[in-house]
Amino acid sequence: MAEKKDSIRIGVIGTGRIGYVHAKNLVQRVQGVEVVCVADPYVDRATEWLDELGITERYTDPAKVLNHDKVDAVYICSSTDTHADFLVDAAKAGKHIFCEKPIDLDVEKVKNALEVAKNAGVTLQIGFNRRFDHNFAAVKQAILDNKVGDLHMIKVTSRDPEPPPAEYVKVSGGIFLDMMIHDLDMVRFLSGSEVKAVSAAGAVLVDPEIGKAGDIDTAVVTLWLENGAIAVIDISRKAVYGYDQRVEVFGSAGMARTENDLPATIEITGVEGSRKEKPLWFFLERYNESFLIESEAFVKALREGTTPPVVGIDGLEPMYLAMAAKKSLEEKRVVEISEVR
Amino acid sequence: MAEKKDSIRIGVIGTGRIGYVHAKNLVQRVQGVEVVCVADPYVDRATEWLDELGITERYTDPAKVLNHDKVDAVYICSSTDTHADFLVDAAKAGKHIFCEKPIDLDVEKVKNALEVAKNAGVTLQIGFNRRFDHNFAAVKQAILDNKVGDLHMIKVTSRDPEPPPAEYVKVSGGIFLDMMIHDLDMVRFLSGSEVKAVSAAGAVLVDPEIGKAGDIDTAVVTLWLENGAIAVIDISRKAVYGYDQRVEVFGSAGMARTENDLPATIEITGVEGSRKEKPLWFFLERYNESFLIESEAFVKALREGTTPPVVGIDGLEPMYLAMAAKKSLEEKRVVEISEVR
Amino acid sequence: MAEKKDSIRIGVIGTGRIGYVHAKNLVQRVQGVEVVCVADPYVDRATEWLDELGITERYTDPAKVLNHDKVDAVYICSSTDTHADFLVDAAKAGKHIFCEKPIDLDVEKVKNALEVAKNAGVTLQIGFNRRFDHNFAAVKQAILDNKVGDLHMIKVTSRDPEPPPAEYVKVSGGIFLDMMIHDLDMVRFLSGSEVKAVSAAGAVLVDPEIGKAGDIDTAVVTLWLENGAIAVIDISRKAVYGYDQRVEVFGSAGMARTENDLPATIEITGVEGSRKEKPLWFFLERYNESFLIESEAFVKALREGTTPPVVGIDGLEPMYLAMAAKKSLEEKRVVEISEVR
Amino acid sequence: MAEKKDSIRIGVIGTGRIGYVHAKNLVQRVQGVEVVCVADPYVDRATEWLDELGITERYTDPAKVLNHDKVDAVYICSSTDTHADFLVDAAKAGKHIFCEKPIDLDVEKVKNALEVAKNAGVTLQIGFNRRFDHNFAAVKQAILDNKVGDLHMIKVTSRDPEPPPAEYVKVSGGIFLDMMIHDLDMVRFLSGSEVKAVSAAGAVLVDPEIGKAGDIDTAVVTLWLENGAIAVIDISRKAVYGYDQRVEVFGSAGMARTENDLPATIEITGVEGSRKEKPLWFFLERYNESFLIESEAFVKALREGTTPPVVGIDGLEPMYLAMAAKKSLEEKRVVEISEVR
Structure with missing residues (x-):
């Protein structure tokens, strides 16, 4: 070429x-x-x-x-x-x-x-591609457009279609660093706020092998944001119906939320009721376009000499949140982010 | 007559x-x-x-x-x-x-x-009418029909259309006893399980007067259930769009969730997109039929000499959960229900 | 009393x-x-x-x-x-x-x-109760509020859960007078316009006995309205999933349409996709509230001495449309309403 | 390369x-x-x-x-x-x-x-790309999987976001050949049946210039299929909310239908109700993937020496239907396809 x-x-x-x-x-x-x-x-x-x-x-x-x-x-x-x-x-x-x-x-x-x-x-951009997803970007835009008003609550649901092998889990850094890191970033992205403190709950409900590997597969994390809002993330290593990726934001002016992307809009109605399709299964399919848009944003930043939309600190901060979540799970108490910095 | x-x-x-x-x-x-x-x-x-x-x-x-x-x-x-x-x-x-x-x-x-x-x-029946609501009863039935499989997570969202006056707040017993009590009951109802421990987050975001009255108006409570599942309840004293009452249950076989009841199914599509109606505003309108069904259940229990569907203990247990939530909020830690019994 | x-x-x-x-x-x-x-x-x-x-x-x-x-x-x-x-x-x-x-x-x-x-x-009011249904009344209101603009098209879908016995069909006056009469009224109600001409298609697809009784069980009727809009009604004597009652109106400013009422808002998502409930099955359940509202309207008209919302002529005009539809089906051509008056 | x-x-x-x-x-x-x-x-x-x-x-x-x-x-x-x-x-x-x-x-x-x-x-394949659209292909599959049972009715709605210039209209062949040809193909595709007869209604409601150019901009066409089913197509040259492309099929076992593709799944709920996005506006965006899939199908047919999924006759038959529709509009009667062959 x-x-x-x-x-x-x-x-x-x-x-x-x-x-x-x-x-x-x-x-x-x-x-x-x-x-x-x-x-x-x-x-x-x-x-x-x-x-x-x-x-x-x-x-x-x-x-x-x-x-x-x-x-x-x-x-x-x-x-x-x-x-x-x-x-x-x-x-x-x-x-x-x-x-x-x-x-x-x-x-x-x-x-x-x-x-x-x-x-x-x-120039350094970190690959948090979900920020560029059509659904989540639309929620961010709704917040910027003041459709939600002052933010009161952010809810993120993230469920994988299948759990990783226990061998992977052992070296993964744990569910908070390995999987929830995206959702922690999503809270920072949507809120435009840092997090003050974290509280975590977790359980081994999907695969006992994950428990034996020293990790959990189901978790709920509550976050106190510096802007006053509360966020809550719930994740699971396995949803039988596919890749479940949704957010809801709630504030003084209303609520914005997303549904999963479906392969087609068809609805079939019969004696058993009305059926719609399952969410897309594979993350590369689900987030396909977001990878393109993040590269376009990176190239634009390079060309214009501007700050890219996801900077170095965005790669670091969610790690503290994940570490604080792990500590909270172990100590059964609210953990300030300052404790783990 | x-x-x-x-x-x-x-x-x-x-x-x-x-x-x-x-x-x-x-x-x-x-x-x-x-x-x-x-x-x-x-x-x-x-x-x-x-x-x-x-x-x-x-x-x-x-x-x-x-x-x-x-x-x-x-x-x-x-x-x-x-x-x-x-x-x-x-x-x-x-x-x-x-x-x-x-x-x-x-x-x-x-x-x-x-x-x-x-x-x-x-015979004693306690008035937790929401158990008889068509939507929540359908979720319970889905669980009983094993459509959800082993329960992993229960999520309850409950937002009032308007906050009560601060004067009421002062004598209300606090948001957990006054408002979240319904949602705590819902977790017990849907799961068929008691709760082991609770963790709470809260904030005053709706009305500073509520804060002055010593209460909060926005809260997220995480619950560890005895059956292993995790539940999370989020509530707010005010949603500008009306009375927001939804649940989601997630488990090894799938997910069941409800949407709010709307006054009509109309969708109007124009240059601004497609618009549906707001949820019903008033709890007596929203839960109208549930009051009838709970009375029918009470009368049936009397007539047949059977145990009613909501018994005395159902009036007591959520109080412990509310008390534990309050304690957790104050002490910033997970509180075992046994601590407040 | x-x-x-x-x-x-x-x-x-x-x-x-x-x-x-x-x-x-x-x-x-x-x-x-x-x-x-x-x-x-x-x-x-x-x-x-x-x-x-x-x-x-x-x-x-x-x-x-x-x-x-x-x-x-x-x-x-x-x-x-x-x-x-x-x-x-x-x-x-x-x-x-x-x-x-x-x-x-x-x-x-x-x-x-x-x-x-x-x-x-x-004072005389005719019992076209569907005009008082929450969904259809909302569409009428959307039209009055100019959300649809100039009306271009009206679409009415009406499917019964079960066909009547052939014996009834024989004395029913035929599908246009017996069943479609409601939908013909709906077109007049929503449009606020009389009809100029009609074209009909029909078939016996549900039950051959209905054909033997000299009637059809499936029909599509197109109507030319005096206000210039076109309406199309499709009906069937049997939908296995229940009573299907929907309208869509389309115009220069947008579209308004309704979905069926469901018993509950629950959606269950599993390996087979997401399932919602079937429409309500029985017309008395589906249209329950509309009967109340039409009576309230009648009583209000009596009390205030005003014209009721459905007058005598509303009982006559749809009959001409039904008769024209029947004639069109037989003669395979567009029939002017003036031909059957 | x-x-x-x-x-x-x-x-x-x-x-x-x-x-x-x-x-x-x-x-x-x-x-x-x-x-x-x-x-x-x-x-x-x-x-x-x-x-x-x-x-x-x-x-x-x-x-x-x-x-x-x-x-x-x-x-x-x-x-x-x-x-x-x-x-x-x-x-x-x-x-x-x-x-x-x-x-x-x-x-x-x-x-x-x-x-x-x-x-x-x-080998010859005709470019009816909509057959390869994810939504319409899913409906076809539902029919093949017998989810609809015996076909009773097919409904196709097709509305363009903006009308063509009157100059184009003059040489376009008319709305049936120029625009509805896709929908006529869709009826043949979904039904797997040829058409026996056609009846058309039409009006100039969008743009008087289109009328002056000798065409209409709004039409409803009813089709009698050889398999006994009835189809009805409604089209408009202009929907202010974007490109509206939906189908519904109804039969002895149920109904399958599609909604428009939306840019994102976001729903924003505020004091005015809940708002979703408008349909995609531009046909190349809406049908983007269908063009890829039709080419893949063509290449597969070439490679395997098989009959392609859209053959020559599929380019001819809808023309007869369009011609019959035009004749029906002029003569205000049902026109047999045999009359225009």
């Missing part, structure tokens, strides 16, 4: 599932960018889609991308344990960075990486 | 708003009963509807009803502070009792009253 | 199902009326509910009611073939009249009866 | 809006195809997207594509009046053909073109 004039040139690190999603959007749908190169220890496994997308420069060594002289920005889509190191390396090489969340499961590593990126003066 | 053969003969104590609701249902819609007499210090104010219903025997002294030799059962619809005493008197007089909730704001008075009723061997 | 001062005194002719509905509303729920007496050749069969409602004056001879000196108005709830005669007798006796539809299956008898009533100067 | 092994090689004729839609899908999303070349007299205007898609072989002369020795199949996306000629030329050149509808406004030209294609033995 010929180099496009004025294009922002991107290198993608990690050619697994999420690397593919981003590369495909960048090549086919985002205007004004080109994907120069990719790197992955197992880049050979991605031959088919790299061919399909016409990406010919391929490395097994991420350093080749991180230090590539024709790369303006990198997408860090590798395994979680490598994010922080690549973020640091990229920042030091003066590359702008789109980094998948979480930055790391260790808060000190995250703080250090953010510090390096800040000092390097590069 | 001529005495009907085999009718259950009822005396109504209290001819205010809720007394009228019950009397009207008993006279016009419940089969096999007759209202023999009523009593209220201000019975004169009820002349119009007593005439309308053809109830001619009227007293200012409740004792006249409680000891009436033609009365089989009494409806205690007077002010809250008199419920426990009338309950005791009725029980001692051998009358069956339908008692509006709360029995009293003081748990010791409630326990004593229930003890007396028990020893007297009379 | 003591005579109420200033009450409008009503006599009910016909103590079958619809007579009971009206009598019960008049006794229990409509303000400012009393039911003085009833008449029916089989009045003995109604003893139970007449006792329940406290109606003691009972006749087998309708003339006793029609000429009763304490009766201000009569409700004609007898069998269809007697409506016109009783209407004439009542008018001649100077009684105001609420008459169930149809007035008669013979248009000449209807015209004559209306003429008599007009000359007698009595 | 390198030639892919085993790819089906496609030439696209017409690089306007719909040509772009198909080319983009073929290049980016359909597996196993490549776009070899394009032709359009104004191909220069498409430079930007042709560059974007990496399509380098570009002609002004369609013959270059039609006779290209590396082209297996052509997409005819040019202006309507050229479809039939290109179809004939492509068939004679032995190319498989995907042809946008309508094939032509003149039925004789269409018949001739189909004859040529048939004799040439090439």
